[in-house]
Amino acid sequence: MIETLKQHITNRLGKLPDNVELVLPHFEELVAKKGTLLLQPGEVCKYVYFIVEGCLQVYVVDKNGNESTREFYVEEQWTTDIFGFQNQIPSSEYIRCVESCKLLRIHFTSFQQLTAAVPQFAAIYKQILEVSYNNTVYRVNTLTSLDALDRIKWLMDHKPKIMSRLSSKLIASYLGISAETLTRLKSKI
Amino acid sequence: MIETLKQHITNRLGKLPDNVELVLPHFEELVAKKGTLLLQPGEVCKYVYFIVEGCLQVYVVDKNGNESTREFYVEEQWTTDIFGFQNQIPSSEYIRCVESCKLLRIHFTSFQQLTAAVPQFAAIYKQILEVSYNNTVYRVNTLTSLDALDRIKWLMDHKPKIMSRLSSKLIASYLGISAETLTRLKSKI
């Protein structure tokens, strides 16, 4: 599992064999089965997770008990409640394994140490932050400026793997519509 | 105007008189009247704006010509198309003055220089990035998990100044509803 992370990091930064070896020992392997909750609202997020295999869902639950998915993360992506993690304050979101997962996680203390000590690690963090922010900006704009049918098309075009890999119920919770509406609209494409 | 920025920076970082003087000369004053477009889709964003006075709207236009506002920014806030700016690629959003504005702007070149040379400036940028990301995450979650009435209440609770300061049409475009629906729902509170 560590090998995947090593590859991921060197891909991003070019060859830097020295500092990679500083970083890797701080990660801990974690195998979690489908349905495992890694974080709940009110809880302080202590880890950043790197996905070696599987899929994580970040979501909230509304007053009627419906889930709204903010984002799905898959292989070679990083997941955490960034703001809650950085400030060590309670989260407002759930993080759940929607498939069996092989994960690597790094603890808050190690993370802070590394960003301070290893510039390349800080650079990766900044990169992740900027990309995450950009994705979330896109997410707001698609949610507000596209109707349900166009959001489905958007998802098929931009995240075809997510579309085919997850259940309709999960996809619907990401698109902000009911599973029934998703079924009906898909037949119109 | 520069004095406001100086105050803003020292408030954030404590006293650091030396480096502030390195930063300030890179900013340029800009007065823009209501309606001025600072950025359009397809255009590469060359500046980061600091608002001394006024209000900026970041929005997109959908296929029917309707505006969807992603965010409003007011006094002492920073506005830019972060991702497009950092990567110098075309934006997908508009940035517009919805009031007469007094702004300070810093050019891409200066910005890169300063983040590389002045750690405190890089720290402010990281802070802004994290807060912006967090706000946008909240925005996704309120859009998908709250109905229109609860989104109005959310806005009144969390951004009362925005609510009273801007037109119903603008507020509605932020909430993802029509101006008529906003009128009707407000009477239910």
Place this chain on the structure above:
DNA sequence: TTAAAGTCTTGACATATGTCAAGCGTTTTC
């Protein structure tokens, strides 16, 4: 292997929100 749980689809109906139009008051502009 079988029971239980979950998934997808479809129908009937309910509801929230949008659209268009009109009226009226306020603000802006020449």
Place this chain on the structure above:
DNA sequence: GAAAACGCTTGACATATGTCAAGACTTTAA
């Protein structure tokens, strides 16, 4: 100061989407 533009509210109606229920199919777990 008059004309034009704009902003808010309300009504009538259209439409998109949600909710609930049922049936067929598939996957999971004992």
